[in-house]
Amino acid sequence: MTKLIAIAWKDLRLIFxxxxxxILMLATPFALTLGMGLITGAFSGGGSSIPQLPxxxxxxxxxxxxxxxxxLLTSADLDDLLAARVETDETAARSAVESDQVAAAVIVPxxxxxxxxxxxxxxxxxxxxxxxxxxxxxxxxxxxxVRSIVEGFIDQVEAGRVGGQVAIGQLLGSGLIxxxxxxxxxQQFGQEQASLAGEPLIRxxxxxxxxxxxxxxxxxxxxxxxxxxxxxxxxxxxxxRSILVERRDGTLARMLSTxxxxxxxxxxxxxxxxxxxxxxxFILILASTLxxxxxxxxxxxxxxxxxxxxxxxxxxxxLLAAVAKTPNQVANLGMTMMLLFGILGGSFFGGALPEGALxxxxxxxxxxxxxxxxxxxARGGDLTDIAPDIAAxxxxxxxxxxxxxxxxxxxxxxxx
Amino acid sequence: xxxxxxxxxxxxxxxxxxxxxxxxFAIEEGEMxxxxxxxxxxxxxxxAMLSCLLAPTAGEAxxxxxxxxxxxxxxxxxxxxxxxxxxxxxxxxxxxxxxxWGRMYGMGGAALKRRxxxxxxxxxxxxxxxxxxxxxxxxMKRRIxxxxxxxxxxxxxxxxxxxxxxxxxxxxxxxxxVKALNRQGMTVLYTTHYMEEAQELSQRVGIIDHGRLIAxxxxxxxxxxxxxxxxxxxHLPEGQEAGELIAALQALPxxxxxxxxDHQIVLIxxxxxxxxxxxxxxADRLGFKIRSVEIEEPNLEAxxxxxxxxxxxx
Ligand SMILES: Nc1ncnc2c1ncn2[C@@H]1O[C@H](COP(=O)(O)OP(=O)(O)OP(=O)(O)O)[C@@H](O)[C@H]1O
Ligand SMILES: [Mg+2]
Numbered sequence: 001m002t003k004l005i006a007i008a009w010k011d012l013r014l015i016f017x018x019x020x021x022x023i024l025m026l027a028t029p030f031a032l033t034l035g036m037g038l039i040t041g042a043f044s045g046g047g048s049s050i051p052q053l054p055x056x057x058x059x060x061x062x063x064x065x066x067x068x069x070x071x072l073l074t075s076a077d078l079d080d081l082l083a084a085r086v087e088t089d090e091t092a093a094r095s096a097v098e099s100d101q102v103a104a105a106v107i108v109p110x111x112x113x114x115x116x117x118x119x120x121x122x123x124x125x126x127x128x129x130x131x132x133x134x135x136x137x138x139x140x141x142x143x144x145x146v147r148s149i150v151e152g153f154i155d156q157v158e159a160g161r162v163g164g165q166v167a168i169g170q171l172l173g174s175g176l177i178x179x180x181x182x183x184x185x186x187q188q189f190g191q192e193q194a195s196l197a198g199e200p201l202i203r204x205x206x207x208x209x210x211x212x213x214x215x216x217x218x219x220x221x222x223x224x225x226x227x228x229x230x231x232x233x234x235x236x237x238x239x240x241r242s243i244l245v246e247r248r249d250g251t252l253a254r255m256l257s258t259x260x261x262x263x264x265x266x267x268x269x270x271x272x273x274x275x276x277x278x279x280x281x282f283i284l285i286l287a288s289t290l291x292x293x294x295x296x297x298x299x300x301x302x303x304x305x306x307x308x309x310x311x312x313x314x315x316x317x318x319l320l321a322a323v324a325k326t327p328n329q330v331a332n333l334g335m336t337m338m339l340l341f342g343i344l345g346g347s348f349f350g351g352a353l354p355e356g357a358l359x360x361x362x363x364x365x366x367x368x369x370x371x372x373x374x375x376x377x378a379r380g381g382d383l384t385d386i387a388p389d390i391a392a393x394x395x396x397x398x399x400x401x402x403x404x405x406x407x408x409x410x411x412x413x414x415x416x
Numbered sequence: 417x418x419x420x421x422x423x424x425x426x427x428x429x430x431x432x433x434x435x436x437x438x439x440x441f442a443i444e445e446g447e448m449x450x451x452x453x454x455x456x457x458x459x460x461x462x463x464a465m466l467s468c469l470l471a472p473t474a475g476e477a478x479x480x481x482x483x484x485x486x487x488x489x490x491x492x493x494x495x496x497x498x499x500x501x502x503x504x505x506x507x508x509x510x511x512x513x514x515x516x517w518g519r520m521y522g523m524g525g526a527a528l529k530r531r532x533x534x535x536x537x538x539x540x541x542x543x544x545x546x547x548x549x550x551x552x553x554x555x556m557k558r559r560i561x562x563x564x565x566x567x568x569x570x571x572x573x574x575x576x577x578x579x580x581x582x583x584x585x586x587x588x589x590x591x592x593x594v595k596a597l598n599r600q601g602m603t604v605l606y607t608t609h610y611m612e613e614a615q616e617l618s619q620r621v622g623i624i625d626h627g628r629l630i631a632x633x634x635x636x637x638x639x640x641x642x643x644x645x646x647x648x649x650x651h652l653p654e655g656q657e658a659g660e661l662i663a664a665l666q667a668l669p670x671x672x673x674x675x676x677x678d679h680q681i682v683l684i685x686x687x688x689x690x691x692x693x694x695x696x697x698x699a700d701r702l703g704f705k706i707r708s709v710e711i712e713e714p715n716l717e718a719x720x721x722x723x724x725x726x727x728x729x730x
Contacts, residue, residue, distance in 0.1 A: 256469055
């Protein structure tokens, strides 16, 4: 038992040291929630569009990335969100913040691009130069918006750099589109949400919801759980992937050589996947509660639902690791699953499920069940209202776990 | 006294390919035993079977009285394993790694803390233990890799090529720790493809090639197999194509064997003193420079050469 805990705890630790993983697990869903929330007007209360935020940009970088960020902030895409002007004088920009002329100043220091895209191998170990966002304390929300846009941009750059999935060169070669995609995507979703504004954003199954409540329902309460669940599917695949990583790197063999039977080792690994998923969900929920003042609803219900949702999700993650041959395959399958389940299960659309057969198919995703649960809780439901969702998630997880363990043992994982 | 390890006719086949072929040997408690063999000889596969990680295709091994096939858990409790490929978590510090592996060995609490401090001392990394393993040099990683295998004070330690690919200083440090551990009473099974290491470390050596144990005995017993031969090592300047010289040397009377590696030519002759003048004469005639000459007592390299006709390192 202590060995089992040691394995799970170690896995949790390892994931929280992996910057690339953290960006995808925590920063990206948070930034997307924030970005989409802004565009849907979640922060402006009445759902009307918010006035342009004054912001000043100082680009001392002179490299591709600095230019890209400046372009992004001044682009037409963000025109109705930001009123950005470009300054050359850093001190002037800072005093503009101090004198409350602008909500924030974005300062791209010299050498930013070079620190991200090293010109030669020697520069690889050079410390990264950070972009500075000077925030106007008098306008915390507006400044937060600017910061989140810059963070979104940096996430893209990081994802390209760390994940190695999109080489930075490609990212930039394609006309600097990638950095704008976040904003565009967010806008698109925002418009979709806006066009739905007349009708309810989601069909609600509970009948006990008062109509007034539905009307000023905060869209963030649909966006935040959706994003968290979508990226939970990524996290569980990452956690499960570590089973194959340990086999590849010999640490699994080493564990087996310590007179620990394979069964407890596998259980420890599964517990690790579970623990990481639960940690991610609670961090995201806590962050949105504190920063966006979101009320997720009955705390007991939320806790129970998270615990059940991660069971269902972990089942899928383990299944991927059980069928894949290499860690790389798990990573690719995990990304695919995240997107597919996110779309199918309505995570990207505030929980709205597709019509007809696809809608029925969506029931295989933990996203759909958990989303229904979170929506019910946010609309005032309690544990009894979400009992069917919890039951479905637990049953799904149990079945997938059984299949995965059977597959692992067939592969010889449980030998001795 | 019963041997602490007995391997009986171990065989391992991978889809018809025989990686380990009928290997038998025994190690006494307190002994330092080396398994010497070139790349792909079957050293790691043998260790994997002995540490109960790979089921033998045939044969059996008994460790401390426990069969590795029938009672692997009891056998595993006796052994410590230092795998050839470093098996650590790079994102964790050495301390965190040791703590984790200690818990996997069923240790914990203050006893584990004390033991971690001891093994760090033994491998000489106490001052750097808080750094993440990924910041370590190859030699430091290897030393932590060893430290993990020592945590639970195993009676029998398997070390699979623990010095591969590291700097001379780390290597020296590792060889010295191995000797110190053995002096303290730990039985060591050490695999290597460096003849010098086997020679320095162990009384008894098994030579393994193509999965077969082709010789087994004390160093003296093994070198006697070569007979009363001397080895003559010629060092040539770099960048010289020695083919012509080798052919000429092979043609000399009394020349038993000529091998070459890294600007060196090794000659096996009945009497080194007598062989030197004609060797130099040939080199002179063909315009070769010889930088230096060493006369060597027959060593394990010569034994391997004698048994296989090949150099240990190719
Ligand atoms: N899992 C496996 N499947 C197929 N062949 C294998 C497997 N493991 C080892 N072999 C083969 O068995 C032979 C012996 O390998 P082994 O790793 O035991 O050699 P070694 O003496 O440890 O060599 P090295 O010095 O390179 O570590 C090699 O030819 C290797 O290719
Ligand atoms: Mg090997």
